[in-house]
Amino acid sequence: MLRIRAGSVHPVTAPPIEDGAVLVDDRGIIAAVGPAALVPAPSGARALEFAGASLVPGLVNTHTHLELTHLAGKNTQPAFADWIRTIRALKDATTPDGFARSAEHGLRAAWAAGVTCVADTGSTGAPLEALARLGGRGIYYQEVFGPDPAKCGASIGELQQAVARLGPLVASHLRLGVSPHAPYTVSEPLYRAVGEFARRERLPVAVHLAESRAESEFVREGSGPFAEALRARGIAVQAHHCSPVQYLVRLGVVGSGNGLAIHCVQVDGTDIESLREAGVAVAHCPRSNRAHGHGTAPLAALRRAGLRVGLGTDSVVSVGDSTLWAEAAAAGLEGEEALRMLTIEGARALGLEREIGSLEVGKQADLAVFPSTILHRPPPPSSALLTLVAGRVVHG
Numbered sequence: 001m002l003r004i005r006a007g008s009v010h011p012v013t014a015p016p017i018e019d020g021a022v023l024v025d026d027r028g029i030i031a032a033v034g035p036a037a038l039v040p041a042p043s044g045a046r047a048l049e050f051a052g053a054s055l056v057p058g059l060v061n062t063h064t065h066l067e068l069t070h071l072a073g074k075n076t077q078p079a080f081a082d083w084i085r086t087i088r089a090l091k092d093a094t095t096p097d098g099f100a101r102s103a104e105h106g107l108r109a110a111w112a113a114g115v116t117c118v119a120d121t122g123s124t125g126a127p128l129e130a131l132a133r134l135g136g137r138g139i140y141y142q143e144v145f146g147p148d149p150a151k152c153g154a155s156i157g158e159l160q161q162a163v164a165r166l167g168p169l170v171a172s173h174l175r176l177g178v179s180p181h182a183p184y185t186v187s188e189p190l191y192r193a194v195g196e197f198a199r200r201e202r203l204p205v206a207v208h209l210a211e212s213r214a215e216s217e218f219v220r221e222g223s224g225p226f227a228e229a230l231r232a233r234g235i236a237v238q239a240h241h242c243s244p245v246q247y248l249v250r251l252g253v254v255g256s257g258n259g260l261a262i263h264c265v266q267v268d269g270t271d272i273e274s275l276r277e278a279g280v281a282v283a284h285c286p287r288s289n290r291a292h293g294h295g296t297a298p299l300a301a302l303r304r305a306g307l308r309v310g311l312g313t314d315s316v317v318s319v320g321d322s323t324l325w326a327e328a329a330a331a332g333l334e335g336e337e338a339l340r341m342l343t344i345e346g347a348r349a350l351g352l353e354r355e356i357g358s359l360e361v362g363k364q365a366d367l368a369v370f371p372s373t374i375l376h377r378p379p380p381p382s383s384a385l386l387t388l389v390a391g392r393v394v395h396g
């Protein structure tokens with residue numbers, strides 16, 4: 001057993017506790033949480049004390065690309081379509097071993113920042129393998145690309161193969177989903193095929209959606225930089241005369257209740273209503289959106305409409321680091337409100353709120369200790385003193 005006492009304990013679903021403690025049982029489950037004087041101290045339990053620090057639920061990062069960790073600072077293309085192309089070239093130049101090291105490095109950095117659950121999208125499988133090898137918690141969405149409708153069969157075949165290969169790594173703390181990348185990299189028939197496959201296999205789906213203005217132009221008019229690039233490769237592009245959200249909802253890609261839409265910057269009231277009806281959760285990545293000049297996602301409207309929204313750092317290639325507290329600040333949140341968004345709201349967006357996201361008896365002991373008892377102005381330092389996943393120390 002492990003007993004952790006801290007200057008302040010923040011259960012998130014209950015008010016903060018000054019001089020509190022959490023008791024973790026041998027199965028990695030929270031056995032008690034409350035004022036230190038009331039939390040049992042069984043003989044033989046390992047005791048840790050952090051007087052001037054905050055003990056919080058582990059943070060949930062709803063959008064990462066761990067396999068791209070090694071590319072931080074390596075892509076400075078200002079135009080988004082060029083940036084995407086450069087990412088592809090940089091990935092082509094990376095070996096499988098390079099991706100494995102990159103994902104592992106990214107996961108350890110997440111733990112060092114108090115993150116205990118990631119929703120990761122990638123094309124190599126390396127992030128899920130790193131999570132399984134090192135004992136992390138998360139959902140890994142296997143990406144599929146294929147803008148040419150003629151190559152739909154090959155792309156869906158590759159996806160099914162990858163899912164079959166990675167399937168054995170799935171465990172209570174590790175889930176596998178699929179991610180048809182984005183409207184300008186996935187053809188209409190491929191979207192339909194992935195949607196069907198996901199429904200049949202009951203796999204969660206994550207999509208990059210309504211991110212750039214160029215993407216909206218591509219879907220609505222069939223024009224702009226993404227259309228030009230595809231036409232140059234001899235791939236036909238058509239206008240869909242609707243927003244990216246309407247396009248994907250219509251194709252049935254998201255909407256089985258476990259869909260995650262990443263970004264959602266270019267959305268209006270009708271789009272938000274459609275996302276709500278389809279039960280889609282949103283991964284809000286304010287710093288990435290800002291870095292690429294996409295604009296600002298309407299967080300308040302999304303939350304007012306009752307959508308589940310978590311915060312995500314996106315790849316370190318976009319943002320430079322993976323500090324969730326900075327995402328909360330960029331989203332205009334601080335203190336307990338920021339903490340709620342980074343924990344229970346993130347867990348809810350991923351459908352994991354019964355297991356993680358708050359310090360409650362019976363929940364998984366995923367938690368982090370930050371070196372300050374004040375959670376607002378300035379936000380706590382980005383490095384955690386201690387991070388636990390399912391009761392196991394993964395950092396500190």
Ligand SMILES: [Zn+2]
Nearest residue numbers: 208262314315
């Ligand atoms: Zn992304």
